[in-house]
Amino acid sequence: MNARSNSVEVMTTASRRRIPEAAVIRLPLYLRILNDLSADNCTQISSDQLAVLAGQNAAKVRKDLSYLGSYGTRGVGYDVSYLLYQIQRELGLNKSWPVVIVGAGNLGQALGNYGGLSERGFVVAAVVDSDPSKVGSVAGGVRVSHVDDLPLIVQSKGVSIGIIAVPAQYAQSAADLLVRAGVGSILNFAPIILNLPAEIHIRKVDMALELQILSYHEQCRMDARGVAVVSDPESVIA
Amino acid sequence: MNARSNSVEVMTTASRRRIPEAAVIRLPLYLRILNDLSADNCTQISSDQLAVLAGQNAAKVRKDLSYLGSYGTRGVGYDVSYLLYQIQRELGLNKSWPVVIVGAGNLGQALGNYGGLSERGFVVAAVVDSDPSKVGSVAGGVRVSHVDDLPLIVQSKGVSIGIIAVPAQYAQSAADLLVRAGVGSILNFAPIILNLPAEIHIRKVDMALELQILSYHEQCRMDARGVAVVSDPESVIA
């Protein structure tokens, strides 16, 4: 029952314990904090301390970590390096993930050169572009390939994660190409929401959208401070 | 009771109807779709159709829109341009929001030049940097100012939204400076989670973090396909 049994089990179809999405999102945060602690030669940490560092509360931290297994010691806390290892394993960061970048423009090149990718085990397997004049040039230590070769590249290099770095008007077709080529997860930098089949995982990195949400919160904040606001736009227009 | 009454009401402290956070996040998505529809001369839309375009379901769309008021027509649907107007108003996009960008490096300059900002009413009031050699150069049509002038700039230009575009190691101090200068919302591009007072709204645009989440989902997907996986790392290490 406990994951720390002594035998090697082989899991087959769908036997992975599913961790709630909300908890998965916080794991990289804990990971970063534990890395910093480890660099400072800190070996033990309690859920209380970790909660402060992560801006969460202790109960949530304990619940999140309990999804990984029972790796803490009652009355003491968690071993930093062991917890680090367990989170990395759960997130799949002990593996190397080949990614393909679609778009060799400013953003695509910047991402290709971004050291944080390789640091975290994400290897730029290829950069592709539809512009023939860009094919052959070098971006991020990788020669730019033509987008027509995408299926071949995905197959031969075992790529399962694609990064979209093209202007908004081409983003949907880039996404469709990635899906057809066999990619299962997409990170989208274009300022657009993509239509994708449900089985494709997608994460958005969309500044325009985020700013609009901040705009709403700013408005609420200003209202709360007591700034007078007209509540009926109808009559203002009329 | 209905927001479409005929008199002009003046709301004072905290009278804004609070829309659930989850719904606020979808409003910019609807906005983008309605804009496209409007450009295609489409004047009416039903919750069913909008749901398909947004990748949501009809009930959720109706509930989301109902938070704005009762702007639909039973048996018919919603008027595209009126809905557009209402969403923009609710999000505060009918106002002009001055923003300050902290960091005049590659990312800061790219953001300053990004047309999507001004298109959406976000005006780059200033770009600041701590490097004196960068002060005076031009980024995004705005002269780069020294970070020491931040409080003055925020005050004089009425800035309430800050954008952090500095390396991770400087992000926390940049955030602290913004808060002390009086900014209320922050968009963070640095690959780090910031510690901020609860009253500050923050949105993260963090590729490293998003990729780690995709990595987890890829792992789940591969497990589901029946790839054999060792479930007990303990014994593998030993």
Add this chain to the structure above:
DNA sequence: TGATGTGAACCCATTCACAGCC
């Protein structure tokens, strides 16, 4: 008839509170 608007039911995430163990 056909689509909105919305209470009620459901489901997931967070928080509480305490049993269990070091």
Add this chain to the structure above:
DNA sequence: GGCTGTGAATGGGTTCACATCA
């Protein structure tokens, strides 16, 4: 005594299903 691990309670978000109205 102190801290983890976790059932139970709470709260928010989504979905259902239908009353309501053009």
